[in-house]
Amino acid sequence: MSVRRRLLPALIAALALALPACSNGSAAPAGPVDLSKVTLHVGDQAGIQQALLQASGALNGAPYAVQWAEFPAAAPLLESLRARAIDIGIAGDAPTLNALAASNDITIVAGNRSPQQGGLAIIVPAGSPIKTVADLRGHTVSPTTQGSIGHYLLLQALAQAGLTAQDVKISFLQPVDAAAALQSGAIDAWSTWDPYTAVAQKEQGVRVLRDATGLASGLSFLDASNNSLDNPSLRAAMTDFVHRYNQALQWAQANPTELTGIYAKLTGRSQDVAGLVAQRSQRSGIPLTPDVVAELQRVADNYRRYGVLHNDVVVAQRIDDLGTARS
Structure with a gap:
Protein backbone atom coordinates (compact mmCIF):
# COMPACT_ATOMS: atom_id res chain seq x y z
CA MET A 1 0.00 0.00 0.00
CA GLN A 116 22.55 -0.79 10.53
CA GLN A 117 23.75 2.60 11.78
CA GLY A 118 23.72 4.13 8.28
CA GLY A 119 27.07 2.60 7.35
CA LEU A 120 28.91 4.18 10.30
CA ALA A 121 32.36 2.59 10.44
CA ILE A 122 36.10 3.09 10.73
CA ILE A 123 37.63 2.15 7.38
CA VAL A 124 41.17 1.58 6.13
CA PRO A 125 42.64 0.89 2.67
CA ALA A 126 42.39 -2.74 1.60
CA GLY A 127 46.16 -3.29 1.86
CA SER A 128 46.62 -1.48 5.16
CA PRO A 129 48.72 -3.25 7.82
CA ILE A 130 46.24 -1.95 10.43
CA LYS A 131 44.18 -4.96 11.50
CA THR A 132 42.64 -3.87 14.80
CA VAL A 133 41.65 -0.60 16.47
CA ALA A 134 44.63 -1.04 18.80
CA ASP A 135 46.87 -0.88 15.71
CA LEU A 136 45.77 2.73 15.17
CA ARG A 137 48.22 3.87 17.86
CA GLY A 138 50.51 6.51 16.34
CA HIS A 139 48.55 6.66 13.07
CA THR A 140 46.54 9.51 11.56
CA VAL A 141 42.78 9.13 11.59
CA SER A 142 40.07 11.45 10.34
CA PRO A 143 36.80 11.25 12.34
CA THR A 144 35.36 13.44 9.56
CA THR A 145 34.03 16.61 11.21
CA GLN A 146 34.47 17.46 14.87
CA GLY A 147 31.54 16.31 17.00
CA SER A 148 30.17 14.03 14.27
CA ILE A 149 28.96 10.45 14.67
CA GLY A 150 32.31 9.46 13.13
CA HIS A 151 34.10 11.33 15.91
CA TYR A 152 31.99 9.61 18.56
CA LEU A 153 32.59 6.17 17.03
CA LEU A 154 36.34 6.73 16.95
CA LEU A 155 36.47 7.79 20.60
CA GLN A 156 34.31 4.87 21.66
CA ALA A 157 36.39 2.38 19.65
CA LEU A 158 39.65 3.75 21.03
CA ALA A 159 38.35 3.50 24.60
CA GLN A 160 37.26 -0.09 24.02
CA ALA A 161 40.77 -0.89 22.75
CA GLY A 162 42.37 0.74 25.79
CA LEU A 163 43.50 3.84 23.88
CA THR A 164 42.61 7.53 24.03
CA ALA A 165 42.46 10.32 21.47
CA GLN A 166 46.02 11.22 22.46
CA ASP A 167 47.25 7.86 21.17
CA VAL A 168 46.38 8.74 17.56
CA LYS A 169 46.78 11.78 15.34
CA ILE A 170 43.32 13.20 14.66
CA SER A 171 42.71 15.17 11.48
CA PHE A 172 39.24 16.71 11.09
CA LEU A 173 38.33 16.81 7.41
CA GLN A 174 35.19 17.38 5.40
CA PRO A 175 34.04 14.15 3.69
CA VAL A 176 35.41 14.98 0.23
CA ASP A 177 38.80 15.91 1.68
CA ALA A 178 38.89 12.85 3.94
CA ALA A 179 38.13 10.55 1.01
CA ALA A 180 40.99 12.04 -0.99
CA ALA A 181 43.33 11.87 2.00
CA LEU A 182 42.60 8.19 2.56
CA GLN A 183 43.28 7.41 -1.08
CA SER A 184 46.53 9.37 -1.12
CA GLY A 185 47.80 7.96 2.16
CA ALA A 186 47.68 11.31 3.95
CA ILE A 187 45.53 9.63 6.59
CA ASP A 188 45.62 5.99 7.63
CA ALA A 189 41.98 5.52 8.64
CA TRP A 190 38.67 7.31 8.31
CA SER A 191 35.67 7.15 10.65
CA THR A 192 32.63 8.01 8.55
CA TRP A 193 29.13 7.05 7.45
CA ASP A 194 27.07 6.52 4.31
CA PRO A 195 27.12 7.52 1.53
CA TYR A 196 30.87 8.00 2.10
CA THR A 197 31.44 4.52 3.54
CA ALA A 198 29.49 2.94 0.69
CA VAL A 199 31.42 4.90 -1.97
CA ALA A 200 34.75 3.94 -0.41
CA GLN A 201 33.75 0.29 -0.18
CA LYS A 202 32.34 -0.01 -3.68
CA GLU A 203 34.75 2.26 -5.56
CA GLN A 204 38.00 2.04 -3.60
CA GLY A 205 37.65 -1.40 -2.05
CA VAL A 206 38.36 -0.21 1.49
CA ARG A 207 38.12 -2.55 4.47
CA VAL A 208 35.96 -1.99 7.55
CA LEU A 209 38.21 -1.97 10.58
CA ARG A 210 35.40 -1.50 13.11
CA ASP A 211 31.72 -0.95 12.62
CA ALA A 212 29.43 0.75 15.11
CA THR A 213 27.95 -2.38 16.69
CA GLY A 214 27.80 -1.93 20.43
CA LEU A 215 29.47 1.48 20.29
CA ALA A 216 26.84 3.84 18.92
CA SER A 217 23.10 4.13 19.41
Missing part, protein backbone atom coordinates in the same frame (compact mmCIF):
# COMPACT_ATOMS: atom_id res chain seq x y z
CA SER A 2 1.35 3.43 -0.90
CA VAL A 3 2.16 6.14 1.62
CA ARG A 4 -0.44 8.38 0.05
CA ARG A 5 -3.22 5.87 0.77
CA ARG A 6 -2.05 5.25 4.30
CA LEU A 7 -2.11 8.95 5.24
CA LEU A 8 -5.59 9.72 6.52
CA PRO A 9 -7.00 12.84 4.91
CA ALA A 10 -8.70 13.84 8.15
CA LEU A 11 -5.45 13.69 10.05
CA ILE A 12 -3.63 15.79 7.49
CA ALA A 13 -6.42 18.35 7.45
CA ALA A 14 -6.32 18.57 11.23
CA LEU A 15 -2.58 18.96 11.26
CA ALA A 16 -2.78 21.62 8.59
CA LEU A 17 -5.38 23.70 10.40
CA ALA A 18 -4.44 23.47 14.05
CA LEU A 19 -1.33 23.90 16.13
CA PRO A 20 -0.79 20.97 18.50
CA ALA A 21 -0.13 21.57 22.15
CA CYS A 22 3.59 21.81 22.75
CA SER A 23 5.88 20.97 25.62
CA ASN A 24 7.81 24.24 25.59
CA GLY A 25 4.80 26.32 26.54
CA SER A 26 4.14 27.99 23.16
CA ALA A 27 0.60 29.28 22.94
CA ALA A 28 -1.86 27.96 20.38
CA PRO A 29 -2.72 30.34 17.53
CA ALA A 30 -5.88 32.39 17.82
CA GLY A 31 -7.28 30.77 14.68
CA PRO A 32 -6.46 28.29 11.92
CA VAL A 33 -3.21 28.64 10.04
CA ASP A 34 -3.01 28.75 6.24
CA LEU A 35 -0.30 26.27 5.24
CA SER A 36 -0.77 27.05 1.55
CA LYS A 37 1.40 30.12 2.13
CA VAL A 38 4.15 28.24 4.02
CA THR A 39 7.49 27.12 2.62
CA LEU A 40 9.27 24.67 4.91
CA HIS A 41 13.06 24.73 4.55
CA VAL A 42 14.46 21.26 5.23
CA GLY A 43 18.14 20.39 5.67
CA ASP A 44 19.46 17.15 4.19
CA GLN A 45 22.80 15.36 4.08
CA ALA A 46 24.03 14.08 0.72
CA GLY A 47 20.52 13.91 -0.73
CA ILE A 48 19.45 10.84 1.26
CA GLN A 49 16.29 12.24 2.85
CA GLN A 50 15.17 14.07 -0.27
CA ALA A 51 15.44 10.81 -2.20
CA LEU A 52 13.43 9.04 0.50
CA LEU A 53 10.61 11.58 0.48
CA GLN A 54 10.53 11.78 -3.31
CA ALA A 55 10.60 8.03 -3.88
CA SER A 56 7.89 7.34 -1.31
CA GLY A 57 5.58 10.09 -2.49
CA ALA A 58 5.07 10.99 1.16
CA LEU A 59 5.01 14.71 0.44
CA ASN A 60 2.43 14.43 -2.33
CA GLY A 61 -0.55 16.57 -1.40
CA ALA A 62 1.26 18.40 1.39
CA PRO A 63 -0.51 21.72 1.97
CA TYR A 64 2.83 23.59 2.15
CA ALA A 65 5.89 23.81 -0.09
CA VAL A 66 9.20 22.15 0.80
CA GLN A 67 12.54 23.62 -0.16
CA TRP A 68 15.56 21.34 0.35
CA ALA A 69 19.02 22.49 1.41
CA GLU A 70 21.81 19.94 1.00
CA PHE A 71 24.85 19.68 3.27
CA PRO A 72 27.86 17.33 3.25
CA ALA A 73 27.58 16.58 6.99
CA ALA A 74 25.52 17.34 10.08
CA ALA A 75 27.73 20.13 11.44
CA PRO A 76 27.00 22.68 8.66
CA LEU A 77 23.33 21.61 8.63
CA LEU A 78 23.03 22.37 12.34
CA GLU A 79 24.87 25.66 11.90
CA SER A 80 22.28 26.56 9.28
CA LEU A 81 19.54 25.74 11.80
CA ARG A 82 21.18 28.02 14.36
CA ALA A 83 21.37 30.76 11.73
CA ARG A 84 17.63 30.29 10.97
CA ALA A 85 18.42 29.55 7.33
CA ILE A 86 16.47 26.29 7.55
CA ASP A 87 13.57 25.21 9.76
CA ILE A 88 14.23 21.51 10.33
CA GLY A 89 16.83 18.87 9.45
CA ILE A 90 18.07 15.41 10.35
CA ALA A 91 21.28 14.74 12.26
CA GLY A 92 22.78 11.90 14.27
CA ASP A 93 22.90 11.80 18.04
CA ALA A 94 26.45 13.10 18.46
CA PRO A 95 26.22 16.21 16.26
CA THR A 96 22.77 16.97 17.65
CA LEU A 97 24.26 16.98 21.15
CA ASN A 98 27.11 19.22 20.06
CA ALA A 99 24.61 21.69 18.65
CA LEU A 100 22.53 21.59 21.83
CA ALA A 101 25.63 22.19 23.95
CA ALA A 102 26.65 25.15 21.81
CA SER A 103 23.30 26.87 21.46
CA ASN A 104 19.86 27.27 22.99
CA ASP A 105 18.38 27.86 19.54
CA ILE A 106 17.71 24.21 18.57
CA THR A 107 15.22 21.60 19.83
CA ILE A 108 14.81 17.88 19.09
CA VAL A 109 11.33 17.31 17.62
CA ALA A 110 11.38 13.66 16.44
CA GLY A 111 13.54 10.56 16.62
CA ASN A 112 14.37 7.49 14.55
CA ARG A 113 16.67 4.52 14.84
CA SER A 114 18.78 2.72 12.22
CA PRO A 115 19.67 -0.91 13.05
CA GLY A 218 21.89 4.26 15.82
CA LEU A 219 19.70 7.19 16.83
CA SER A 220 19.08 10.18 14.60
CA PHE A 221 16.84 13.14 15.19
CA LEU A 222 14.83 15.73 13.39
CA ASP A 223 16.07 18.96 14.93
CA ALA A 224 14.24 22.25 14.56
CA SER A 225 15.02 25.90 14.92
CA ASN A 226 13.31 27.32 18.00
CA ASN A 227 12.48 30.41 15.96
CA SER A 228 10.55 28.20 13.53
CA LEU A 229 8.85 26.30 16.36
CA ASP A 230 7.59 29.59 17.74
CA ASN A 231 5.92 30.39 14.40
CA PRO A 232 2.44 28.76 14.45
CA SER A 233 2.35 28.11 10.69
CA LEU A 234 5.85 26.63 10.54
CA ARG A 235 5.18 24.54 13.64
CA ALA A 236 2.04 23.09 12.07
CA ALA A 237 3.95 22.35 8.84
CA MET A 238 6.78 20.67 10.76
CA THR A 239 4.30 18.53 12.69
CA ASP A 240 2.79 17.34 9.43
CA PHE A 241 6.27 16.83 7.92
CA VAL A 242 7.33 14.59 10.84
CA HIS A 243 4.31 12.32 10.26
CA ARG A 244 4.95 12.15 6.53
CA TYR A 245 8.63 11.46 7.14
CA ASN A 246 7.82 8.54 9.43
CA GLN A 247 5.45 7.15 6.80
CA ALA A 248 8.26 7.42 4.25
CA LEU A 249 10.55 5.43 6.55
CA GLN A 250 7.94 2.66 6.64
CA TRP A 251 7.63 2.76 2.86
CA ALA A 252 11.43 2.46 2.42
CA GLN A 253 11.53 -0.81 4.33
CA ALA A 254 9.13 -2.35 1.82
CA ASN A 255 10.53 -0.69 -1.32
CA PRO A 256 14.36 -0.67 -1.25
CA THR A 257 14.69 -1.11 -5.03
CA GLU A 258 12.60 1.96 -5.85
CA LEU A 259 14.45 3.98 -3.21
CA THR A 260 17.78 2.89 -4.72
CA GLY A 261 16.74 4.07 -8.17
CA ILE A 262 15.58 7.50 -7.00
CA TYR A 263 18.68 8.03 -4.87
CA ALA A 264 20.98 7.08 -7.76
CA LYS A 265 19.11 9.45 -10.09
CA LEU A 266 19.14 12.39 -7.67
CA THR A 267 22.77 12.08 -6.63
CA GLY A 268 24.48 10.53 -9.65
CA ARG A 269 25.77 7.67 -7.48
CA SER A 270 26.20 4.23 -9.02
CA GLN A 271 23.50 1.62 -8.50
CA ASP A 272 25.91 -0.40 -6.34
CA VAL A 273 26.54 2.53 -4.03
CA ALA A 274 22.90 3.61 -4.00
CA GLY A 275 21.76 0.08 -3.18
CA LEU A 276 24.12 -0.19 -0.23
CA VAL A 277 23.07 3.24 1.05
CA ALA A 278 19.38 2.32 0.71
CA GLN A 279 19.94 -0.93 2.59
CA ARG A 280 21.89 0.59 5.47
CA SER A 281 19.76 3.72 5.79
CA GLN A 282 16.68 1.72 6.76
CA ARG A 283 15.28 3.22 9.95
CA SER A 284 12.05 3.56 11.88
CA GLY A 285 10.50 6.58 13.54
CA ILE A 286 10.37 6.26 17.32
CA PRO A 287 8.65 8.29 20.05
CA LEU A 288 10.94 10.28 22.29
CA THR A 289 10.20 8.17 25.35
CA PRO A 290 12.00 8.47 28.70
CA ASP A 291 14.12 5.45 27.68
CA VAL A 292 15.22 7.13 24.45
CA VAL A 293 15.94 10.36 26.31
CA ALA A 294 18.03 8.42 28.85
CA GLU A 295 19.92 6.68 26.05
CA LEU A 296 20.75 9.99 24.42
CA GLN A 297 21.75 11.41 27.81
CA ARG A 298 24.32 8.60 28.15
CA VAL A 299 25.80 9.60 24.79
CA ALA A 300 25.92 13.21 25.99
CA ASP A 301 27.65 12.18 29.22
CA ASN A 302 30.21 10.13 27.27
CA TYR A 303 30.93 13.01 24.92
CA ARG A 304 31.30 15.37 27.87
CA ARG A 305 33.74 12.95 29.50
CA TYR A 306 35.74 12.76 26.27
CA GLY A 307 36.02 16.55 26.35
CA VAL A 308 34.11 17.12 23.11
CA LEU A 309 31.11 18.79 24.73
CA HIS A 310 32.19 21.93 26.55
CA ASN A 311 28.85 22.36 28.32
CA ASP A 312 26.46 19.96 30.01
CA VAL A 313 23.34 19.00 28.08
CA VAL A 314 20.16 18.01 29.93
CA VAL A 315 18.45 16.18 27.08
CA ALA A 316 15.01 16.09 28.70
CA GLN A 317 14.92 19.89 28.62
CA ARG A 318 15.61 20.02 24.87
CA ILE A 319 12.74 17.84 23.62
CA ASP A 320 9.48 18.88 21.92
CA ASP A 321 8.08 15.68 20.41
CA LEU A 322 6.14 16.65 17.30
CA GLY A 323 5.98 12.96 16.35
CA THR A 324 3.39 12.32 19.04
CA ALA A 325 1.72 15.74 18.89
CA ARG A 326 -1.96 15.83 18.03
CA SER A 327 -4.37 18.68 17.58
